[in-house]
Amino acid sequence: MTAVAPVPLLTLDDISLSFKGVKAVTSISFAVATGEICALIGPNGAGKSSLLNVINGVYQAQSGSITYAGQTRHHMRPHQAAEGGIARTFQNIALFKGMSVLDNVLTGRNLKRRSTWIEQMLRIGRAGAEDDEQREHAERVIEFLRIHPWRHALVGKLSYGLQKRVELARALAAEPRLLLLDEPMAGMNAQEKLEMSQFIRDINRELGTTVVLIEHDIGVVMGLSDHVVVLDYGRKIGDGTPEQVRNNPEVIAAYLGTRRSQPARSQ
Amino acid sequence: MEFFFEVLIGGLLAGVMYSLVAIGFVLIYKASGVFNFAQGAMVLFAALTFVSLLERGLPFWGAFLVTLTSMVVLALLIERAVLRPLVNRPPIILFMATLGLSYMIEGLAQALWGAQVHGLELGIPDEPLEIHGMLISQFDLFAAGTAALLVIVLSFLFNRTRIGLSLRAVADDPLASLAVGIRLPRIWAVVWAAAGFVGLVAGLLWGARLGVQFSLSLVVLKALPVLIIGGFSSIGGAIVGGLIIGAAEKIAEIYLGPIIGSGIENWVPYVLALVFLLVRPAGLFGERAIERV
Numbered sequence: 001m002t003a004v005a006p007v008p009l010l011t012l013d014d015i016s017l018s019f020k021g022v023k024a025v026t027s028i029s030f031a032v033a034t035g036e037i038c039a040l041i042g043p044n045g046a047g048k049s050s051l052l053n054v055i056n057g058v059y060q061a062q063s064g065s066i067t068y069a070g071q072t073r074h075h076m077r078p079h080q081a082a083e084g085g086i087a088r089t090f091q092n093i094a095l096f097k098g099m100s101v102l103d104n105v106l107t108g109r110n111l112k113r114r115s116t117w118i119e120q121m122l123r124i125g126r127a128g129a130e131d132d133e134q135r136e137h138a139e140r141v142i143e144f145l146r147i148h149p150w151r152h153a154l155v156g157k158l159s160y161g162l163q164k165r166v167e168l169a170r171a172l173a174a175e176p177r178l179l180l181l182d183e184p185m186a187g188m189n190a191q192e193k194l195e196m197s198q199f200i201r202d203i204n205r206e207l208g209t210t211v212v213l214i215e216h217d218i219g220v221v222m223g224l225s226d227h228v229v230v231l232d233y234g235r236k237i238g239d240g241t242p243e244q245v246r247n248n249p250e251v252i253a254a255y256l257g258t259r260r261s262q263p264a265r266s267q
Numbered sequence: 268m269e270f271f272f273e274v275l276i277g278g279l280l281a282g283v284m285y286s287l288v289a290i291g292f293v294l295i296y297k298a299s300g301v302f303n304f305a306q307g308a309m310v311l312f313a314a315l316t317f318v319s320l321l322e323r324g325l326p327f328w329g330a331f332l333v334t335l336t337s338m339v340v341l342a343l344l345i346e347r348a349v350l351r352p353l354v355n356r357p358p359i360i361l362f363m364a365t366l367g368l369s370y371m372i373e374g375l376a377q378a379l380w381g382a383q384v385h386g387l388e389l390g391i392p393d394e395p396l397e398i399h400g401m402l403i404s405q406f407d408l409f410a411a412g413t414a415a416l417l418v419i420v421l422s423f424l425f426n427r428t429r430i431g432l433s434l435r436a437v438a439d440d441p442l443a444s445l446a447v448g449i450r451l452p453r454i455w456a457v458v459w460a461a462a463g464f465v466g467l468v469a470g471l472l473w474g475a476r477l478g479v480q481f482s483l484s485l486v487v488l489k490a491l492p493v494l495i496i497g498g499f500s501s502i503g504g505a506i507v508g509g510l511i512i513g514a515a516e517k518i519a520e521i522y523l524g525p526i527i528g529s530g531i532e533n534w535v536p537y538v539l540a541l542v543f544l545l546v547r548p549a550g551l552f553g554e555r556a557i558e559r560v
Contacts, residue, residue, distance in 0.1 A: 056446065058442070058445065058446075078445040078446065078448075079445075079448050079450050082445075082446065082447060082448025083448060087446070087447070088446050090442070090443070090446070094440050094442050094443035094446065095440070095443065096435065096436050096439035096440055096443065097439060097440075098435070098439050098554055099435055099436070099439065103432060103435075106432060107432055107433070107436045107444075107447050107449070108447050110429060110432075110433060110447050110448050110449055111447075111448040113429050117424070117428040117429070117430055120427050120428040120429065121423045121424055121427050121428050122423075123427060127427075170447065171446075174447065174448070
């Protein structure tokens with residue numbers, strides 16, 4: 001496992017979120033250390049995705065605060081999150097389906113461009129060199145995730161597993177400090193899950209990216225994560241290393257112990 | 268044969284005038300997947316504002332700049348008051364919103380400047396030129412040149428800058444665009460302002476042709492078959508579609524008119540559009556929907 005630095009990159013403090021009076025998340029606090037892989041687990045409807053949406057500003061919590069990279073905010077805005085180096089993938093793949101794999105990955109580089117649109121239009125100043133730089137970096141990410149055979153294919157035509165990988169590539173293209181992955185392995189077979197876990201581990205180790213992920217497959221979670229946070233009905237019921245969580249009686253009662261009787265998730 | 272070419276060239280040039288209106292639609296469709304019914308109203312608003320300023324003694328470029336500024340302000344207002352609250356709603360909702368906008372902008376234009384017809388003189392000579400024995404309208408040539416320039420500028424803007432990629436991204440999936448740090452409001456404002464600029468150019472040329480009046484907003488209906496033929500998401504398609512419609516309706520009028528009855532140029536474009544819908548629903552250059560079953 002990666003050596004876990006003591007400095008948290010992200011701290012959620014007493015976050016509560018409700019939709020029209022229905023509580024999605026109730027006073028949740030936890031910290032994600034720099035360089036770790038942190039898993040959010042819990043049954044469906046436990047508030048995991050909502051929490052990711054709070055972190056990157058899609059939802060705004062009614063109370064609590066988020067400290068990210070030393071800066072405390074009441075809530076995050078999507079472009080603040082993106083500019084601060086938070087990239088993410090979505091549970092139901094949010095790719096640009098009418099665009100090629102390469103173009104999708106290039107959108108991830110959106111914030112890395114420094115030239116003005118006038119320079120870009122006339123291809124003067126920084127724009128030319130920058131164009132090449134963007135493309136090169138995008139190609140490196142594409143190679144890294146081994147989707148290069150499909151780089152010019154339209155994303156909408158690719159298989160589900162490949163689309164998940166393209167989405168990861170787009171997030172990675174932004175050179176994120178914090179990567180949020182919402183069920184990166186949902187709907188995959190065992191082989192694909194294994195590959196995806198390997199990619200996530202590589203990203204974490206080789207690039208030093210901090211990862212927060214949501215995953216239902218407990219075997220995968222326990223093997224991959226440095227830190228596990230367990231949610232149930234919008235509350236935090238467990239927080240610690242995989243070992244600690246596995247032995248937490250409340251967690252066993254609420255989630256782990258009943259996992260065999262859970263119906264297969266539809267995806 | 269010379270007569271045929273004269274008709275053909277006259278038709279092609281007239282078609283460019285349709286393309287000018289169609290380009291405004293394409294811009295907004297590319298960025299939001301919405302057919303902006305208010306484009307015609309924007310053409311009217313721009314032309315009426317421009318001609319009214321001219322009549323109040325502003326010089327040409329002064330009036331042009333003030334009108335352009337007001338189109339940008341209008342774009343920012345629309346983004347703020349209409350698009351932002353309706354983000355992520357189905358396209359039909361946004362279409363209905365533009366329908367409402369269309370009447371509001373028309374009403375606003377007339378409340379500001381009155382409803383009478385204004386003549387607009389752009390200082391372009393309207394005597395036809397004689398080239399190889401064919402008579403060609405100088406005004407139409409000027410309009411075609413303007414359209415060509417506009418297309419070049421827009422294609423540079425959208426193919427070379429990151430705005431272009433962002434635009435396609437936003438149209439494809441607004442939520443994902445947010446996650447990669449694209450600022451939706453800014454992109455929408457840019458696109459609507461660009462559409463306002465195109466509306467201004469179209470408004471000046473159409474206004475000089477027909478007089479600036481309420482019926483100017485009906486050029487929307489002429490742009491519709493152009494879009495169906497060219498494809499809703501391609502600027503090049505809008506040009507080609509316009510050329511096809513322009514040529515087809517003039518040739519039909521001259522050669523079929525005497526047989527079927529005159530005035531067929533008003534509905535021939537729609538027949539053509541219908542044929543395209545049956546044979547090639549995405550148009551010549553439109554993006555075909557991708558489906559995985």
